Amino acid sequence: MNDSRKLPRLPSVKRLPSYLHELKLMRDNQQQVVSTTQLAQRLGLEPIIVRKDLELASSPGSPGVGYNIHNLIAGIENFLGWNDETPVFLIGVGNLGTALLGYRGFIEYRFNIVAAFDNDPRKIGTQVHEKPVFSIDDLAAKAEEFHVKIAVLSVPCEYAQTAANQIVNAGIKAIWNFTNTPLSLPPNIVQQRVNMAGDLAELSVKLSGKLYSDTPDI
């Protein structure tokens, strides 16, 4: 069935965790099989979208029978590379970093923040939410020791690029960037941004009733 699969489209990829979450709830309820229609209803999507999305991760469901839930969970986890736990570092133990260290929700997706890094001597050597805080100078050695390829970046904006350079030099391949600053990175490094302040700006402008131009950004 592999040849029927297409290159993934981003919106489909971003919906996969929602399927995973619903499917795990069903599995924990002893449900064995799910129809496209049921998944579509649970997620508020059109059935055609569900069918297309799940092509990424599965053989088609049998008509009139649906998808085997265990197989579908395994297929999605396999597609995303979420079969095994992914060790992740967090850089910058300020307010946001501390909040992220305390948040247990990433573990549902097998993302485990195993250690944090900072340049503040008062923080280095301590534990925050039971995670050890190391010196940023030890990043390369620890990345090798823990086999870490992903870093969560939560430093203040003015340190964002410097910290990003240290992350890249440590051999880490992807940065989940929670700062408000876009980063200049080598082309082989993956950057994923969460721009919460930008989201708040968008929300504020929408709430004020201001209109958008639909001309593309320059």
Place this chain on the structure above:
Amino acid sequence: MNDSRKLPRLPSVKRLPSYLHELKLMRDNQQQVVSTTQLAQRLGLEPIIVRKDLELASSPGSPGVGYNIHNLIAGIENFLGWNDETPVFLIGVGNLGTALLGYRGFIEYRFNIVAAFDNDPRKIGTQVHEKPVFSIDDLAAKAEEFHVKIAVLSVPCEYAQTAANQIVNAGIKAIWNFTNTPLSLPPNIVQQRVNMAGDLAELSVKLSGKLYSDTPDI
């Protein structure tokens, strides 16, 4: 100068908090005036982008002189409606909700989570990070009392739509949705999503080197 302003484009709006952050650092350093070029360098943007973005919030900078920093901060805050503190409610005091209650970073943008709501009797009546936790049944009364128009939604996915309906019924006008579930809302309600699990999925797929189709989503 008003007639020279254009309808805002979304990427420009989302960059405004970064300008605000840099401008406040400069102001706190006693700097009075800033050039387009300096801002562009600090933010890693092209000067033409900076000039266009700041048209939203300001008269043009004087050629050879630049922007008055105090006026530019006021202009951006005025455009975003961030002159005054915005009281916000948080719905769902689980792992993520607790992390968000503990995060002090929103206050830079005048967003103040003044109270939280849950349906768990063990949480109702307590304080979490010094914020009171009320019963979700009291949402409408408290929204009126605190003049709240924005809710942060951080309940588990399976309760997301039910909680969203309660938020809408309470007269709240905007939902900052941190659940993994898109919400069905009346057209006059603003929804802003932070899909962290979806971001992780995107990051995982990019890191695996899988390619994207650039055909539009169906």
